[in-house]
Amino acid sequence: MLQYMPLILAGVLLNAGAQLALKQGMNQIGRFDFAWANLLPIGLQVGLNPFVALGLFCYVVSVGIWLLVLSRVEVGLAYPMLSIGYVVNALAAWWLFGEDLTATRIAGIVVICFGVWLLSRA
Numbered sequence: 001m002l003q004y005m006p007l008i009l010a011g012v013l014l015n016a017g018a019q020l021a022l023k024q025g026m027n028q029i030g031r032f033d034f035a036w037a038n039l040l041p042i043g044l045q046v047g048l049n050p051f052v053a054l055g056l057f058c059y060v061v062s063v064g065i066w067l068l069v070l071s072r073v074e075v076g077l078a079y080p081m082l083s084i085g086y087v088v089n090a091l092a093a094w095w096l097f098g099e100d101l102t103a104t105r106i107a108g109i110v111v112i113c114f115g116v117w118l119l120s121r122a
Helices: 002-029 036-048 050-070 075-097 103-120
Strands: none
Touching: 002 036, 002 050, 002 075, 036 050, 050 075, 075 103
C-alpha cells in the first residue's frame, strides 16, 4: 500500500481542495434559501462562480484518481485514508476562513491521525 500512498494523498487532497474551493465560492454568493424563486438567480451565480467551477473540477479529477486507487488497493485500507481530508479541511478552514479550531476538534484531529497511522501500518 505504501507505494500507492502518493496516489491516495493526491485524491484526498484534491477532494479536500474541492471542499475549500466550494466553500469560498459559497462565501462569495452568500446565504440563500431553497425556494423556486431562487432557482434561476442563485443557480446562475453558483454556475458562474469560478471557485465553484474549480471545486467541481477538483472533484472530477479526485474521483478519477480514486478509481485508480481502488483498482490497486483494498477498499478496507484505502477508504479510511479519506479521513486525512478531515484534518486538512479543519486546518485549512481555520487558516483560510477563520473557523474555530477548538480543543475538541484538535483532539479529534489527533485521533484521526493516529487511526490513519495505524491503518497505514497494516
